[in-house]
Amino acid sequence: MIINPEIEKYAEKYSTPEHEILQRLNRETHAKILHARMLSGHLQGNMLAVFSKMLQPQRILEIGTFTGYSALCLAQGLAEGGLLYTLDINEELEEMVQKYIKETGLESKIKLLIGDAMQLIPTLDEIFDLVFIDADKINYAHYYDLVFEKVRKGGFIIADNVLWYGKVLGEKQDKDTKAIHDFNEKIQKDNRVSNTLLPLRDGLMIIQKL
């Protein structure tokens, strides 16, 4: 947690409340699933929904579904006839994700694909307006390279956890921290994009393809 918890509470209080279905998904994830803190949560979920509503994308790709929280938020901004692909390697999550997709009535707008994102991304014959990278940190740079040509000019790639609990500031870095730091360096040097590191929750890198 990068933000002071009191500030986070205040920000949540003065933001549109978490939808009742997202509240239940949040609670069920915390009650039943390991590493529940991976879920985007209220503020970041609201922010993802806002980005999506501003962009009104036809095609969204999410890499790392987990229990579906961010997918349900991102799907809120889809244009008429729009589609969100969300990828996860963990087949045990599928039933829960599908249950909530059904509850929100978004079955025709969200396509969950189970498998390794490295294998799945090359099979997607689509041009994306928005990509959300939120899977294994070690592969962030690979996901970026894999999706780059599939993002339209002017489209956005958002990468989560780019502050990695503040560990990116440390001198001695473990494998994941180094991967995230190297990813941030890579984006900063990439003159094909403009980028802003937003210190919301665990850090969002907002990248626009020029």
Ligand SMILES: C[S@@+](CC[C@H](N)C(=O)[O-])C[C@H]1O[C@@H](n2cnc3c(N)ncnc32)[C@H](O)[C@@H]1O
């Ligand atoms: C941080 S969680 C995603 C959180 C979700 N986006 C949210 O905000 O609620 C990361 C997810 O990436 C998945 N994952 C890890 N490695 C993967 C891979 N190689 N391919 C696809 N998914 C992967 C994990 O199973 C996990 O569910």
